[in-house]
Amino acid sequence: MTRNSALSAAATTEWVLEAEGVHKRFGATEVLKGVSLRVAKGEVVVILGPSGGGKSTLLRTINHLERPDAGVIRLCGEPIGCKDVDGRRVALPESAIAVQRRAIGMVFQQFNLFSHMTALQNITAAPIRVLKTGKAAAVAEARRLLALVGLPEKADAYPEQLSGGQQQRVAIARALAMHPKLILFDEPTSALDPEMVAEVLEVMLDLSQNGMTMIVVTHEVGFARRAADRAIFLEGGAIVEEAAPERFFADPSSERTRRFLSKVLHA
Amino acid sequence: MWDWAAFFHYLHSEYLLLGAGVTLGLSLASLAIGLGCGLAAALMRLSSNPFINKPASLYVWLMRGTPVLVQLIIIYTGLPQLGIKLNVLESALLGLGVNEGAYLAEIIRAGILSVPKGQVEAARAVGMTQAMTMRLVVLPQALRIIVPPLGNTFNGLLKTSSLASVISMEELLRRTEELVQIQFKVLEIFIVAALYYLLMTTVWGLIQERIEARLSRHVAPAGGRLRQKIDAEILSRDSQ
Numbered sequence: 001m002t003r004n005s006a007l008s009a010a011a012t013t014e015w016v017l018e019a020e021g022v023h024k025r026f027g028a029t030e031v032l033k034g035v036s037l038r039v040a041k042g043e044v045v046v047i048l049g050p051s052g053g054g055k056s057t058l059l060r061t062i063n064h065l066e067r068p069d070a071g072v073i074r075l076c077g078e079p080i081g082c083k084d085v086d087g088r089r090v091a092l093p094e095s096a097i098a099v100q101r102r103a104i105g106m107v108f109q110q111f112n113l114f115s116h117m118t119a120l121q122n123i124t125a126a127p128i129r130v131l132k133t134g135k136a137a138a139v140a141e142a143r144r145l146l147a148l149v150g151l152p153e154k155a156d157a158y159p160e161q162l163s164g165g166q167q168q169r170v171a172i173a174r175a176l177a178m179h180p181k182l183i184l185f186d187e188p189t190s191a192l193d194p195e196m197v198a199e200v201l202e203v204m205l206d207l208s209q210n211g212m213t214m215i216v217v218t219h220e221v222g223f224a225r226r227a228a229d230r231a232i233f234l235e236g237g238a239i240v241e242e243a244a245p246e247r248f249f250a251d252p253s254s255e256r257t258r259r260f261l262s263k264v265l266h267a
Numbered sequence: 268m269w270d271w272a273a274f275f276h277y278l279h280s281e282y283l284l285l286g287a288g289v290t291l292g293l294s295l296a297s298l299a300i301g302l303g304c305g306l307a308a309a310l311m312r313l314s315s316n317p318f319i320n321k322p323a324s325l326y327v328w329l330m331r332g333t334p335v336l337v338q339l340i341i342i343y344t345g346l347p348q349l350g351i352k353l354n355v356l357e358s359a360l361l362g363l364g365v366n367e368g369a370y371l372a373e374i375i376r377a378g379i380l381s382v383p384k385g386q387v388e389a390a391r392a393v394g395m396t397q398a399m400t401m402r403l404v405v406l407p408q409a410l411r412i413i414v415p416p417l418g419n420t421f422n423g424l425l426k427t428s429s430l431a432s433v434i435s436m437e438e439l440l441r442r443t444e445e446l447v448q449i450q451f452k453v454l455e456i457f458i459v460a461a462l463y464y465l466l467m468t469t470v471w472g473l474i475q476e477r478i479e480a481r482l483s484r485h486v487a488p489a490g491g492r493l494r495q496k497i498d499a500e501i502l503s504r505d506s507q
Contacts, residue, residue, distance in 0.1 A: 158485035
């Protein structure tokens with residue numbers, strides 16, 4: 001791509017995330033085989049695929065919980081985990097990556113709320129310690145976020161006193177408290193009892209409608225249809241299919257996607 | 268013949284009480300030194316770099332593999348031969364503290380390892396540095412696992428500190444022996460000393476119980492407690 005066309009592309013679309021040729025290997029297994037993905041501001045991208053296909057690893061390389069072996073990831077144009085010095089790419093130390101990670105929220109399958117902190121403390125910990133937000137402001141913001149996820153009365157509850165769905169909603173509030181440019185959802189409803197899935201999806205749907213940029217690994221087809229701008233099928237460490245959800249679910253072009261969907265849709 | 272009058276007399280002997288105070292102070296200071304050494308060694312042993320983790324393993328191996336009494340004598344009586352002269356208090360603190368550190372290193376390491384990996388990932392994901400993650404997320408949770416066996420080693424330390432009497436540290440046992448040599452009421456004086464030790468370990472036991480209750484306030488009553496007891500049991504067996 002020439003400099004000019006890159007500039008004109010940037011003028012028309014504001015890319016929050018640009019991943020190019022991302023490779024990741026664990027021992028002898030190559031989990032990601034050159035994945036490229038761009039996500040525009042306000043876009044919701046849903047990633048589907050069989051387990052072991054590289055979905056979680058892709059999310060984890062995006063915020064550099066795992067460092068990619070090759071390829072580059074940019075957040076709003078800035079490379080994550082490395083910088084270019086005199087045309088050479090130099091890896092950044094973990095402390096510098098920690099700074100970059102503030103702008104990328106992550107919601108985990110197992111919630112991973114800090115179990116020794118109340119819901120409120122879970123949400124305020126990083127703003128106070130990492131962003132150096134004043135305590136009063138952080139608490140006020142946390143209460144606003146707890147209300148947003150529908151749990152205003154649970155501020156002082158410890159994670160163990162909350163249901164799975166409630167914990168996941170607090171985890172979403174915790175991610176939002178950092179005012180991220182992008183939130184990654186790693187199978188956010190897979191560990192939940194069926195009756196709690198809806199309450200979490202509803203919060204996510206709200207976020208998407210309010211313009212949050214999101215990448216969601218999920219098997220919730222209903223959510224993908226309603227919220228996603230794009231659906232991606234990831235298998236064997238590569239993107240097999242990428243389409244708008246209507247086409248993705250109704251008429252996928254790849255046979256592998258078709259076979260996978262028939263299992264998910266009829267499960 | 269048992270002499271009640273002598274017993275009650277020694278029960279509030281200032282000389283012995285001061286000795287007990289020294290025992291308590293020595294134990295607390297050794298615990299503080301031990302916590303510093305233990306935390307450092309535990310973090311070092313968790314490193315994947317052999318230049319960092321091997322020295323810590325060597326330290327733990329040496330300290331746990333030799334009697335603390337031998338260590339104290341080497342420090343106080345042996346080191347001057349190399350020109351390193353430490354006074355009684357310095358020797359006692361060094362010997363007891365550094366030895367305690369080796370046991371605490373294992374306890375702290377096990378505590379850190381007991382914190383689920385997802386907690387660390389969540390901390391990293393909100394932008395915490397490694398040091399912050401350790402301080403704000405891992406160690407507070409590890410504490411719940413660490414405190415029960417740590418309390419047990421402090422109980423042990425209150426008693427082990429009596430070994431410092433051998434290098435003429437003026438603590439409870441030393442003063443007991445000195446008193447006995449002058450006044451010959453062996454049984455009465457030693458029973459008083461034993462009662463002092465018992466008092467200190469018992470009060471500590473009560474304090475420990477309160478700390479443990481406070482640390483597990485976020486844990487569900489039944490399952491959590493049981494789990495914690497099992498963890499503590501495994502840990503204290505490990506550290507013996």
